[in-house]
Amino acid sequence: MSAVPDLAAIEAMDAADVLRPMRDRFILPPGLIYLDGNSLGVASTAAFDELRKAATEEWGQDLIRSWNTAGWFDMPLALGDRVGRLIGAAAGQTVVCDTTSINIYKTLHAAMALRPDRSMIVSEGGSFPTDLYMAEGVVSTRPGASLRLEGVDAPEIEDLINSDVAVVLVNHVNYKSGELRDMAALTRKAHEHGALVIWDLCHTAGALPVDLDGADVDFAVGCTYKYLNGGPGAPAFIYAATRHHSDIRQPLSGWWGHARPFAFEKNYAAGEGVRRFLCGTQPILSLRALKGALDVWDTVDMAQLREKSIRLTDLFITLVEEKCGAHGLELESPRDGTKRGSQVSFSHPNSYEIMQALIARGVIGDFRAPTTMRFGFTPLYVSYADVWQAVAILEEILRTGSWQDARFAVRAAVT
Amino acid sequence: MSAVPDLAAIEAMDAADVLRPMRDRFILPPGLIYLDGNSLGVASTAAFDELRKAATEEWGQDLIRSWNTAGWFDMPLALGDRVGRLIGAAAGQTVVCDTTSINIYKTLHAAMALRPDRSMIVSEGGSFPTDLYMAEGVVSTRPGASLRLEGVDAPEIEDLINSDVAVVLVNHVNYKSGELRDMAALTRKAHEHGALVIWDLCHTAGALPVDLDGADVDFAVGCTYKYLNGGPGAPAFIYAATRHHSDIRQPLSGWWGHARPFAFEKNYAAGEGVRRFLCGTQPILSLRALKGALDVWDTVDMAQLREKSIRLTDLFITLVEEKCGAHGLELESPRDGTKRGSQVSFSHPNSYEIMQALIARGVIGDFRAPTTMRFGFTPLYVSYADVWQAVAILEEILRTGSWQDARFAVRAAVT
Numbered sequence: 001m002s003a004v005p006d007l008a009a010i011e012a013m014d015a016a017d018v019l020r021p022m023r024d025r026f027i028l029p030p031g032l033i034y035l036d037g038n039s040l041g042v043a044s045t046a047a048f049d050e051l052r053k054a055a056t057e058e059w060g061q062d063l064i065r066s067w068n069t070a071g072w073f074d075m076p077l078a079l080g081d082r083v084g085r086l087i088g089a090a091a092g093q094t095v096v097c098d099t100t101s102i103n104i105y106k107t108l109h110a111a112m113a114l115r116p117d118r119s120m121i122v123s124e125g126g127s128f129p130t131d132l133y134m135a136e137g138v139v140s141t142r143p144g145a146s147l148r149l150e151g152v153d154a155p156e157i158e159d160l161i162n163s164d165v166a167v168v169l170v171n172h173v174n175y176k177s178g179e180l181r182d183m184a185a186l187t188r189k190a191h192e193h194g195a196l197v198i199w200d201l202c203h204t205a206g207a208l209p210v211d212l213d214g215a216d217v218d219f220a221v222g223c224t225y226k227y228l229n230g231g232p233g234a235p236a237f238i239y240a241a242t243r244h245h246s247d248i249r250q251p252l253s254g255w256w257g258h259a260r261p262f263a264f265e266k267n268y269a270a271g272e273g274v275r276r277f278l279c280g281t282q283p284i285l286s287l288r289a290l291k292g293a294l295d296v297w298d299t300v301d302m303a304q305l306r307e308k309s310i311r312l313t314d315l316f317i318t319l320v321e322e323k324c325g326a327h328g329l330e331l332e333s334p335r336d337g338t339k340r341g342s343q344v345s346f347s348h349p350n351s352y353e354i355m356q357a358l359i360a361r362g363v364i365g366d367f368r369a370p371t372t373m374r375f376g377f378t379p380l381y382v383s384y385a386d387v388w389q390a391v392a393i394l395e396e397i398l399r400t401g402s403w404q405d406a407r408f409a410v411r412a413a414v415t
Numbered sequence: 416m417s418a419v420p421d422l423a424a425i426e427a428m429d430a431a432d433v434l435r436p437m438r439d440r441f442i443l444p445p446g447l448i449y450l451d452g453n454s455l456g457v458a459s460t461a462a463f464d465e466l467r468k469a470a471t472e473e474w475g476q477d478l479i480r481s482w483n484t485a486g487w488f489d490m491p492l493a494l495g496d497r498v499g500r501l502i503g504a505a506a507g508q509t510v511v512c513d514t515t516s517i518n519i520y521k522t523l524h525a526a527m528a529l530r531p532d533r534s535m536i537v538s539e540g541g542s543f544p545t546d547l548y549m550a551e552g553v554v555s556t557r558p559g560a561s562l563r564l565e566g567v568d569a570p571e572i573e574d575l576i577n578s579d580v581a582v583v584l585v586n587h588v589n590y591k592s593g594e595l596r597d598m599a600a601l602t603r604k605a606h607e608h609g610a611l612v613i614w615d616l617c618h619t620a621g622a623l624p625v626d627l628d629g630a631d632v633d634f635a636v637g638c639t640y641k642y643l644n645g646g647p648g649a650p651a652f653i654y655a656a657t658r659h660h661s662d663i664r665q666p667l668s669g670w671w672g673h674a675r676p677f678a679f680e681k682n683y684a685a686g687e688g689v690r691r692f693l694c695g696t697q698p699i700l701s702l703r704a705l706k707g708a709l710d711v712w713d714t715v716d717m718a719q720l721r722e723k724s725i726r727l728t729d730l731f732i733t734l735v736e737e738k739c740g741a742h743g744l745e746l747e748s749p750r751d752g753t754k755r756g757s758q759v760s761f762s763h764p765n766s767y768e769i770m771q772a773l774i775a776r777g778v779i780g781d782f783r784a785p786t787t788m789r790f791g792f793t794p795l796y797v798s799y800a801d802v803w804q805a806v807a808i809l810e811e812i813l814r815t816g817s818w819q820d821a822r823f824a825v826r827a828a829v830t
Contacts, residue, residue: 029476040479048470051700055458055466059647061444064455064779072647099695101669102517109556125681130670130695133683137666141524141556149681223696232474232487232699251552254516255545264784266540266564268548280514280545281638284647285466286698364479369679 004322005315013315013384019308025296026229026381033386033393035365038203038343038376041229041293050292051231054285066284075287076235076256076278082294083224083237086302087201088211093239095274096224096290097256097282100202100236103221104134104169106250106277107238111167111196111219112142113249118166118195119144125151128175131200135169141251158189165195167218172210173203173341176368178313178333180208180341184215191216202226205237207342207378208309209302212239219244227342227378228297230290238277245273254279300380308379310337312387313344316375319391320346327398332372342378347371356408357397363390419737420730428730428799434723440711441644441796448801448808450780453618453758453791456644456708465707466646469700490702491650491671491693497709498639498652501717502616503626508654510689511639511705512671512697515617515651518636519549519584521665521692522653526582526611526634527557528664533581533610534559540566543590546615550584556666573604580610587625588618588756591783593728593748595623595756599630606631617641620652622757622793623724624717627654634659642757642793643712645705653692660688669694715795723794725752727802728759731790734806735761742813747787757793762786771823772812778805 005013014020027043028034034042058066067073080094087094097103108121119142121135132147139145150157161168168190172181183199190197196218204210206227212220220239224230240248248270255261256278259269270276314337320329332345348354348371355367365375377387397403420428429435442458443449449457473481482488495509502509512518523536534557536550547562554560565572576583583605588595598614605612611633619625621642627635635654639645655663663685670676671693674684685691729752735744747760763769763786770782780790792802812818 027475029478032478034478036479040474042478043470043475048475051466051470055463055646055704059455060442060458060463063444063447063449063457064451064781065774066647098513098517099669099697101695102513102667105667129673129679129681132681133668133670133673136683137668140664140668141666143558152681225696231470232481233696233702234700235698236695249555251556252517252520253548253552253555254514255548258544258548262784264544266544266547266567268551280516280651281640281648282514283650283698283701285649285704286701287648289470289700359480366479369677 004318007388010384010388013311017308017384018304019379022296022300022380023383028381031362033363033390035363035375035377035382035390037378037382038207038226038374039366040232041226041378042381043231044229044293044296046295047229047231047289047292051285051289054288072284075291076282077275079287079291079294080237080274082297083205083228084239086297087205087220087239088209088213089239090213093242093274094237095277096235096237096287097278098236100221100223101130101134102252103236103238103277104131104198104200105138106252107198107219107221108135108138108167108169109250110248111198112138112145114196114244114247115166118164119146120164121145121147121167121169122157122160122165123147123149123169124157124171125149126174126176127171128200128202131169131171157186161190161193161195163193165193167196167198169198169200171200171203173207175203176372176374177345178341178343180339183210183217187215187217203341203343206297208306217241224290229293231286231293234286234290235282238274240274240277248276250277252279256280296380305379309342309377312377312379312382312384313337313340313342315384315387316344316377316391319387320394323391323395324398343374343376345372345374348373350403352411353403353408354397357403357405358394360408361393361397363393419733422803425799425803428726432723432799433719434794437711437715437795438798443796446777448778448805450778450790450792450797450805452644452793453622453641454781455647456641456793457796458646459644459708459711461710462644462646462704462707466700466704469703487699490706491697492690494702494706494709495652495689497712498620498643499654501712502620502635502654503624503628504654505628508657508689509652510692511650511652511702512693513651515636515638516545516549517667518651518653518692519546519613519615520553521667522613522634522636523550523553523582523584524665525663526613527553527560529611529659529662530581530609533579534561535579536560536562536582536584537572537575537580538562538564538584539572539586540564541589541591542586543615543617546584546586573601576605576608576610578608580608582611582613584613584615586615586618588622590618591747591787591789592760593756593758595754598625598632602630602632618756618758621712623721632656639705644708646701646708649701649705650697653689655689655692663691665692667694671695711795720794724757724792727792727794727797727799728752728755728757730799730802731759731792731806734802735809738806738810739813758789758791760787760789763788765818767826768823769812769818772818772820773809775823776808776812778808
């Protein structure tokens with residue numbers, strides 16, 4: 001997109017948007033332009049309906065019987081398959097459980113157990129930090145293991161991959177810049193050297209299509225509370241390719257992953273397939289909200305989603321550079337939409353204050369230290385008119401300097 | 416209690432029950448006598464209110480801002496302190512997060528790191544199995560580590576404690592028989608040999624008072640969805656004595672346990688105190704239901720709770736033995752109420768079928784293979800009349816042999 005559209009053109013884009021009816025399934029707070037669905041997705045009527053049913057009918061009335069009658073016990077695998085459809089995973093390879101951090105721990109251990117003669121984990125210095133913290137945790141429990149990082153030990157991750165490497169842990173979409181990695185190419189490169197790959201899909205699942213099976217991916221993890229709209233802290237997921245299933249070993253060996261969980265045996269015996277990644281009792285209420293959120297996804301065409309995502313983010317970049325270009329904003333995301341996830345970041349020396357001023361005006365994005373303003377564009381419920389309006393408010397804040405108000409400089413505990 | 420009370424005596428007991436008003440705070444399904452609160456506690460109006468608020472107001476309207484405005488970020492420690500009050504833990508030593516299984520993994524690693532010259536974990540063959548599965552997982556990541564079990568390697572756990580032992584992992588209330596261990600004595604015995612102790616309080620928290628600080632306990636874990644009524648799969652808790660805080664190291668080192676979680680640093684740096692046991696993003700909706708459940712507990716006197724618990728379980732044993740004694744039931748729980756948690760188990764060769772028949776008649780207990788019927792008595796919402804009525808139904812089922820109906824022999828996936 002090179003020409004700068006006017007408001008009439010924006011309205012025409014919304015009118016022609018095939019995903020526009022999806023917006024009605026979400027509960028959008030009045031007066032808010034929410035560009036932070038890459039941090040916490042918006043609630044849907046379906047999610048609330050499932051949550052209400054799980055609470056009042058299942059917990060409230062059926063109580064313990066709901067493990068059978070409401071399918072609580074089957075939920076991690078049933079929901080896993082539905083997430084799987086959105087990430088190119090055939091059934092039986094995805095399970096929903098625990099947190100992304102804990103799932104990274106499990107998959108790293110599983111991958112290293114598959115490469116017992118190797119000791120190295122490779123990751124990215126620019127990774128979402130908890131991935132690295134969990135890798136440190138795994139290294140602390142495996143004598144001789146070590147961690148090498150792109151941007152610290154070598155400029156490019158590809159330069160770190162050799163025959164010492166057991167596993168490459170890498171983000172598909174960079175959380176800060178939105179830059180995409182080539183999943184198939186990096187997986188192939190790792191496999192050429194005998195290494196395995198774990199893809200972190202936190203900013204991918206529900207943001208753009210990927211083809212885990214087609215790219216021959218080994219393992220993947222990701223969260224469900226961003227683009228999938230599963231609710232705050234909704235349980236995360238793990239994908240494991242079928243070819244690895246019979247060899248999965250990981251130390252978080254709890255009851256739900258046991259081959260016979262209700263036989264109350266003294267010794268652990270791993271269950272079949274991706275069930276081996278299950279551990280303890282899952283938070284059913286949060287899982288059920290996620291079930292509702294996934295109901296919304298069942299009819300979504302991922303190619304249409306991607307097309308709208310690129311249009312939204314292209315539009316945002318074009319409008320910001322046209323209308324706010326004089327105010328020192330610099331694009332931190334790839335300009336080429338095909339190399340970008342569903343988010344756009346700009347830097348400015350006063351990003352913190354500007355973001356606070358935006359939030360005060362009802363435009364919600366987020367700040368990432370030291371100078372990044374990050375905006376997420378969730379194609380299911382963000383309109384082209386939202387983009388237009390967000391940029392108009394940003395322009396006014398920059399032009400009038402209203403972000404210099406002292407109240408916008410006060411930092412909260414969590415940003 | 417030796418004399419067998421009649422219905423008038425039962426009604427007098429309910430009329431004199433100081434905890435009776437608590438029952439009105441719970442949502443008791445009509446027609447149900449629920450003796451399975453030791454598996455999944457009943458919902459309260461307060462839990463539903465908090466859940467509704469968290470969903471519709473915080474997630475639905477305030478979205479990402481709720482991390483600050485609704486105190487989401489502070490919940491694990493805030494709720495931890497409220498659980499702490501019920502288990503004799505001064506503030507700042509308890510945190511709510513993840514699952515009991517995962518918390519066992521964390522505390523076992525932390526304890527073994529505090530005893531680096533020792534390699535042995537001691538536990539119980541009769542433990543709730545997931546405790547042992549997690550201990551196996553820890554052993555698999557620590558070269559030279561091993562696990563020895565009461566009932567397998569020695570008759571009594573005390574016989575296994577020596578100067579090779581790093582940590583004793585033990586249940587305060589046996590999940591099957593309800594038998595209590597002497598927390599202070601076993602902790603003292605472990606300490607005499609230089610070992611640490613982790614107490615599993617799954618069947619203790621909310622069932623009877625304990626004094627972790629007074630007993631000089633090192634670590635404890637437990638769930639919140641049984642007697643605490645936090646909701647299905649509600650997050651679990653960890654207690655760590657203050658004296659260990661500065662030395663806690665555990666490998667599930669995720670972002671929420673970092674000293675500066677919003678600085679996005681590349682390297683892990685453990686936060687202060689019990690926060691070190693936090694890992695990934697918690698399921699907020701489930702946490703908020705738990706917050707409501709804990710509101711109910713704020714006014715509960717634990718001594719009164721214990722007194723009613725012993726009366727309820729004594730009454731159940733007396734009535735069952737008096738009215739059903741001819742039908743081959745055998746008491747599996749301690750007869751002395753002071754040596755028993757808040758549950759009673761009986762064995763019978765046809766326990767599975769009898770329990771199914773009870774459930775069909777609206778008396779919910781549970782079955783534990785091979786021959787145990789387990790009944791939980793939750794003093795906040797179980798009445799003496801419930802006990803009377805449950806035994807009357809059990810007696811009828813045994814007397815008429817109605818449990819022999821073929822439909823009661825069909826085993827469901829989860830029992």
